[in-house]
Amino acid sequence: MLVLLDQLSPVERAVFVLREAFTYNYESIAGVLEKSEVNCRKIYSRAKRKLKNDLAVHPENTEHVDFLAKTFIEVSMTGNFDEMINALAEDVVLVTDGGGNVPSALYPIVNKKRVFAFIKGVTAKASFVGELLPVMVNGQTGILQIKDGQPIRVVSLELDSERNNMRSIYIVSNPEKLTHISVP
Incomplete structure (x- = not known):
């Protein structure tokens, strides 16, 4: 998981960890990071997509x-x-x-x-x-x-x-x- 999280920007990592590990709501995350709630939702969505696209699958070759x-x-x-x-x-x-x-x-x-x-x-x-x-x-x-x-x-x-x-x-x-x- 650390290797995957390393692929995120610091802000994406913070939003992802606060949401996934600490189950913060978007309002709380927005307050901590001094960003809008909508922005935090988008950052979280983007981070999940990045991580999902890089999860290991069976090798093609x-x-x-x-x-x-x-x-x-x-x-x-x-x-x-x-x-x-x-x-x-x-x-x-x-x-x-x-x-x-x-x-x-x-x-x-x-x-x-x-x-x-x-x-x-x-x-x-x-x-x-x-x-x-x-x-x-x-x-x-x-x-x-x-x-x-x-x-x-x-x-x-x-x-x-x-x-x-x-x-x-x-x-x-x-x-x-x-x-x-x-x-x-």
Whole structure:
């Protein structure tokens, strides 16, 4: 949800959170934000539409998404990064979630060069040691990392369907968020 909310402007985010999370009425939201009630309704409507349009659906080009997942797995296991750089979009974004329990990047990593350097760096530190399995994650192809029979990381890949490369990479290592995952 945080990744989705990050796509909204600060005002859209405020209206959306006040309305959805705190169930404020439009009159109260308008008072807090010093905007008209009608304007707040429109901002909320626009924010919902933005979020709805970006919710994950099953990938259209599943063969290519599977190829990208297998490329990620191969790079993680072999350290051969030649194919990886070509699989990233120029404006790729990598978001990690360690939940304060495991080391992770504090801020999203943006652009091909920085994401590539991050993946290369964590691979060099043996962060992807264990069994790596291609899985479906929220309607997207992803990778489940298992170590000592326990899930320790889930990587979700979002495809840029126009350019057939990775637009977003989400890495969840927070143990609290992995408790519901059953190991195949």
